[in-house]
Amino acid sequence: MPVTLFIKKFLFLIPLIALVLCEKTRFDNYVLYKVLVENDQHYRILVDLKNNNFKYDIWNDHISLGRYVDIMSSPEDKAELEKLFQKYELKYEIANENIQEVIDKENAIIKTYTRSNIRSMEWNAYYTLDHIYGWLDDVAAAYPNVASIVIAGKSYEGRDIKGLKISHGPGRRVIFIESGIHAREWISMTSACYVINELLISNNTQAHAAAQDYDWYIFPVTNPDGYVYSHEQNRLWRKSRRPIGNNFGVDLNRNWNSNWLVVGASTNPQSLTYAGPGPFSEPETRALSNFIRSIGDKIDLYLSVHSFGQYLLVPFGNSTGAYANYYDAVNIGRRAMGALAVRYGTLYQTGNIAEVLYLATGGSDEWVKEHVRVPLVYCVELRDRGLNGFLLPEDEILPNNQEYMDGVLELIYQAERFGYMNSGSRIHISMFILLITFFISFL
Known part of the structure; x- marks a missing residue:
């Protein structure tokens, strides 16, 4: 073997060797603070802390006036952080005194999927990438006439970016769902799988009607390397896993070529919001964007699913201006979130990214709206509002998924009422009305 080729192969293996040698990150006595802005x-103080002090993990993508910010600190750094709070009279409370205890409890609800038994998938649990992908393969095998595996491309470490297409025949418009672009947002992955379950496997007649009316493309894990790493090494890992100097990973939801690096992202590879060396510098975003563009003229509704905060956001994040069909999108979204709230009383806020939260650009939803010109594009931030954050407990997983599905079906219904998504014909009754009727029947 030529020396240069050997060196290249060895350099490629360095990150893998390091992964084997390093121990799993633990968060014993790490403290989670809730700080009021x-x-x-x-x-200004908290934005500076987020952008320039990487000792602390600010869980919120969005810092804005009148809201709480969730900040995690190691036990070694907590005294310094509390001095900062006191110096600038920042009101705070301790939400959790030992993050590792929560992670240990969560480990107990990471379940094993039984291959070739699609109904064994549980909806109050989390699953590894292998189990999610195995379930997708089995769903496609169980419903060969309507379901098929689609591969958008490969991750940096060579994993498939795998999704499922559901189609009852040609000529239908498309609903596209991508989730899991931030590795630690585990609830987003299971919510995407739950939508598949409702469309194909459950007894949900409204969902089955939606499956027949539209072609669905659902990608539960669009950052597979990061998701594997969040299971095997660091539960709170957010980014991808490509080596960047002495650091790893890019925030894949700041790497899309829409107002890239204009605001709300970082040029520092240490940052959780590092946007990469250039737009679409990462194989994951290049692959997914190319796939989306290949079917872009058919997509009527696009959902980018994240956690946490309970928001339904429309583009754009660089201005509070009412761009494109802002008023229709917000009205449709608010009605859908009204239906979502019926089941458990969970409240979502709807609006554009900049007006509801803060300025941020370079996300998938903005690129899809600007460059692919999809009529209805939303970024969904699932449960909760910060009590558990990324570590959503077992008793909230299924309720989250159920109400999210209610919201998705109502989005379709309301979009049809507003003159969008013209291929729909069977979702005649609002989910809101159905749920009200359901509750009245028990009075």
């Missing part, structure tokens, strides 16, 4: 000074 009361004024402009507080806002």
Whole structure:
């Protein structure tokens, strides 16, 4: 073997060797603070902390006035952080004194999927990438006439970016769902799988009608390398896993070529919001964007699913301006979130990214809206509002998924009422009305 080729192969193996040698990251006695942003000074201090001090993990993508910010600190750094709070009169409370205890409890609800038994998938649990992908393969095998595996491309470490297409025949418009672009947002992955379950496997007649009316493309894990790493090494890992100097990973939801690096992203590879060396620099975003563009003229509704915060957001994140069909999108979204709230009373806020939260650009939803010109594009931030954050407990997983599905079906219904998504014909009754009728029947 030529020396240069050997060196290249060895360099490629260095990150893998390091992974084998390193121990799994633990968060013993790591503290989670909830800090109130009361004024402009507080806002500037916390944004500076997020962008320039990487000792702390600020869980919120979005910092804005009048809201709480969730900040995790190691036990070694907590005294310094509390001094900062006191110096600038930042009101705070301790939400959790030992993050590792929560992670240990969560480990107990990571289940094993039984191959060739699609109904063995449980909806109050989390699953590894292998089990999710195995389930997708089995669903496609169980419903060969309507379901098929689609591969958007490969991740940096060579994993498939795997999704499922559901189609009852040609000529239908498309609903596209991508989730799991941030590795630690585990609830987004299971919510995508739950939508598949409702469309094909469950007894949900409204969902079955939606499956027949539209072609669905659902990608539960669009950052497979990061998701595997969040299971095997660091539960709170967010980014991809490509080596960047002495650091790893890019925030894949800041890497899309729509107002790239304009605001709300970082040029520092240490940052959780590092946007990469250039737009579409990462194999994951290049692959997914190419796949989306290949069917873009057929897509009527696009959902980018994240956690947490309970928001339904429309593009764009660089301005509070009412761009494109803003008023229709917001009205449709608010009605859908009204239906979502009926089941458990969970409240979502709807609006554009900049007006509801803060300025941020480079996300998949913005690129899809700007460049593919999909009529209805939303970014969904699932449960909760910060009590558990990324570590959503067992008793909230199924309720989250159920209400999210209610919201998706109502989005379709309301979109049809507003003159969008013209291939629909069977979702005649609002989910909101159905759920109200359901509750009245028990009075």
